[in-house]
Amino acid sequence: SFAIEDMGMKSIMYNCNPETVSTDYDTSDVLYFEPIDFEHVRSVIELEKPDGVIVHFGGQTPLKLAKNLTAIGANISGTTAKVIDLAEDREQFSTFINDLGLKQPDNGTAFAKDEAMAIANRIGYPVLVRPSFVLGGRGMRTVYSDTELRQYMDEAVSVSNDAPVLIDKFLDSAIELDVDAICDGEEVYIGSIMQHIEEAGIHSGDSACSLPPVSISDALQEEVKEQTAKIALGLGVVGLMNIQYAIHKGEIYLIEVNPRASRTVPFVSKATGVPLAKVATRVMLQGDLREALKFYDTFNVVNFDKKIMEPNLKGHVAVKEAVFPFNKLPGSDLILGPEMKSTGEVIGISDNFGMSFAKSQFASKNNIPLEGKLFISLTEIDKPQAGEIGKMFIDLGFDIVATSGTHAALEAAGVPSTKVLKISEGRPNIDDMIKNEEIALAINTSDNKASKDDAKTIRQSVLANHVAYFTTLAAAKATAAAIKELKSTSGELEPKALQDYLS
Incomplete structure (x- = not known):
């Protein structure tokens, strides 16, 4: 709206969510609150007769309308409906990318269960599966076997509305x-x-x-x-x-x-x-x-x-961190995957990565401690890196407690740790330690194949007791860098205006 005003033109805002403009309702000359579907949008276009329609700022939903709007004579400003369709159509786009000589993960498009099985077996597991034309990774999953894929294909139809399911080779650790x-x-x-x-x-x-x-x-x-x-x-x-x-x-x-x-x-x-x-x-x-x-x-x-x-x-x-609603949704699981769970974002900004990451964590209410007991529980895939992670935090002055498998991996790597019982193994266990406020920081990764009940309960306990937590090894390493920077300033954060960084 502001850019259109700068060009001396009149702007019409079409929005389905009153909350997004509740404080700035006068940014555009005309404002419509209507559902974003073809019939409602068409009636506004017929009434207002705009010179151009911009569909590129509302995510996936208005993008899907571009083709029909073009068909009724609406002038799509910027990238045309034809180009949008080419980018969204998997087979057309794959051909375009191949013509440019660029690489894509091996992929295929399936309309039926049999097709999906054939494609997955050709590509090789694990594969990433998702319905086409959806927003926020809805219905997206990493699948590791024929059984999981069969189950997914039974569910996928409800999300996809007759659109195909896209299957990609999952690039592990990319x-x-x-x-x-x-x-x-x-x-x-x-x-x-x-x-x-x-x-x-x-x-x-x-x-x-x-x-x-x-x-x-x-x-x-x-x-x-x-x-x-x-x-x-x-x-x-x-x-x-x-x-x-x-x-x-x-x-x-x-x-x-x-x-x-x-x-x-x-x-x-x-x-x-x-x-x-x-x-x-x-x-x-x-x-x-x-x-x-x-x-x-x-x-x-x-x-x-x-x-x-x-x-x-x-x-x-600058580090962007996602903000999650887990503390407002009792019983929700912290584990991240290909389906989006965040509801907002924050920025941490400084002269180095460690401090920027620290600021982003504080801003998203995941307050990083500078000392205390660190709880580590890693999946089988992550255990080979237990020694590297453990050493980083030992060097920063943390004491480590770990569940049996991770404890063994740490010992084998020469990193000292104290073994703690899982919830199902008896008491006192890790849940008791968290509730007794003995744990300052938790690193708990999980197989996306199936979040075990124990691991899920631990993550919920961490959340309920406001313990800083990380569920990926990459975030754990970034946290070690952040703590190192924080210790160098005795935990002090220096406020500085965004404009001072840019000028």
């Missing part, structure tokens, strides 16, 4: 990247490359992420920028685009392309000082990316000299 970019059909601006802290397999909306990336080489980042520009120009995107990549064994794989604004846009805009939504709106209506960037580059951060334009970062590190 590093996931998120890229936000703007294109005007001729030039590309890379808003940022963000590195997810959790490994691939956790929904991007639930994963913490770092801007700039913390462990990706400059050469790989340049390759990611090149691939992003290739896709944006090849598709014919006009406006915002979000791409998710996975780095697996040094190779770049394309996971997903969304020809719309993603949930990371506000974070990137704040962290880099370039308001991506405003720039993209100006591009969609006027078509000149360079002019739009110059108009909104308040902090002089855009590098216009590079072929693929990008912001010059000022040396700070």
Whole structure:
């Protein structure tokens, strides 16, 4: 609305959620509260007769309407319905990616159970399965066997509304990247490359992420920028685009392309000082990316000299962390997976990754302690890394307690720990220790195949007793870096305005 006002035009906001504009109801000239479905949107378009319709800022729901709106003569501003359809159609898009010479995880599309079984066995387990055209990873799951896939296919039909089920090879232990970019059909601006802290397999909306990336080489980042520009120009995107990549064994794989604004846009805009939504709106209506960037580059951060334009970062590190509603939903499980559970986001920002991660945890009410007892319980897959994790926290002055299997793995790696009973093994057990406030920090990973009752009960106890918790090894390592930084400042956090980082 503000960008449209800057161009001297009138804006009409169409929204289905009164809460999103309850405090700022006058940002647009006209405001409609109606369900976002074709019939309601069409009646507003017929009444208002707008010069253009922007469907790219409301997530997946309005994107699905683009084709029908075009059919009734509505003018879709920016990326067209045809391009949206190409990016969303798995087979068309796979052909497009192959023509560009880019890599995707091995994949297939299934309409029936038999097809799904054949594809999964060709690709090899584990596979990531999800219905097409859904939001927030709804119905997405990592599947490890024929039995699990059969069960999933029985359930999937209800989510998918006759749309096919997408099956991808699951890239184990891959590093996931998120890229936000703007294109005007001729030039590309890379808003940022963000590195997810959790490994691939956790929904991007639930994963913490770092801007700039913390462990990706400059050469790989340049390759990611090149691939992003290739896709944006090849598709014919006009406006915002979000791409998710996975780095697996040094190779770049394309996971997903969304020809719309993603949930990371506000974070990137704040962290880099370039308001991506405003720039993209100006591009969609006027078509000149360079002019739009110059108009909104308040902090002089855009590098216009590079072929693929990008912001010059000022040396700070911003960490986005997801906020979860678990403490308001008694009985919910903390384990993260491909289906989104978070309900908000916070930013931690400082001059280094450790401190930024610490700030993001405090902001999301997961208060990291500087000392005390650390409880570790790892799945079989994670146990080989028990020694590395344990040593990090021993060096920081923590005492470790662990359940039998993890205790054995720590002992084998030469890391001292005290064995504690699982809940099912008798008392006093780990649940008693948590309730007696003996545990300061918990690291508890779980197989997505089946969260065992014991592990689930422990996580619920951790939540009820406000113990800082982490459910992935990557987050545990980031926490060790955060505690190290906090100890160097005696736990003090230095407040500094966002503008001071950018100026």
